[in-house]
Amino acid sequence: MDGALDVLRKELTGLRTGRASTNLLEPVHVDAYGSNLPLNQVATIGVPEPRMLVVQVWDRGLTKAVDKAIREAGLGLNPQAEGQTIRVPIPDLSEERRRELTRVAASMPSRRASRCAMFAVTARPVEEAREGRRDHPGRAP
Numbered sequence: 001m002d003g004a005l006d007v008l009r010k011e012l013t014g015l016r017t018g019r020a021s022t023n024l025l026e027p028v029h030v031d032a033y034g035s036n037l038p039l040n041q042v043a044t045i046g047v048p049e050p051r052m053l054v055v056q057v058w059d060r061g062l063t064k065a066v067d068k069a070i071r072e073a074g075l076g077l078n079p080q081a082e083g084q085t086i087r088v089p090i091p092d093l094s095e096e097r098r099r100e101l102t103r104v105a106a107s108m109p110s111r112r113a114s115r116c117a118m119f120a121v122t123a124r125p126v127e128e129a130r131e132g133r134r135d136h137p138g139r140a141p
Contacts (some may be wrong), residue, residue, distance in 0.1 A: 020049070020052055020090045021050055022045045022046070022053070023045060024053065025040075025041070025045055025053065025055070025070065025088070026039075026074075027075075028070055029069060030066050030069040031069070032059075039066065042057065042058060042059065042062055042066065043055045043056055043066055043086075044058070051089060052088070052089055053088040054084040054085060054088070055085070055088060056084060056085055057084045057085070057086065062079055065080070066079075067081050070088060072105050077089075077090070077091075106128045
């Protein structure tokens with residue numbers, strides 16, 4: 001059950017909820033050095049303010065590629081490049097975005113797996129208690 005909850009927790013931290021988190025840019029991959037690399041292998045990601053991410057690119061030549069990768073990641077973010085530093089402001093959540101987040105969170109595959117794992121863990125003691133009552137029908141639970 002702990003494994004299923006860890007996976008669910010990791011997926012939920014990747015949702016853009018209006019507050020900056022380094023996990024938000026985890027799914028971003030950059031075309032660099034002839035291959036597709038995760039953003040954290042070409043830059044440092046920081047959170048200087050609650051609504052701002054800062055990406056410090058290690059190689060000046062990759063700044064445009066990192067900017068493009070963040071824009072095209074489908075996260076609804078608009079990065080602003082300043083030399084080797086890219087600032088990513090986190091916009092306020094609109095009502096439409098809140099509804100979309102609800103749909104995305106509800107349809108996550110790990111959510112269903114976590115629910116099944118939790119049900120399996122809790123169903124066993126309940127079933128054992130029921131069997132105990134069947135064995136001793138006059139006894140109070």
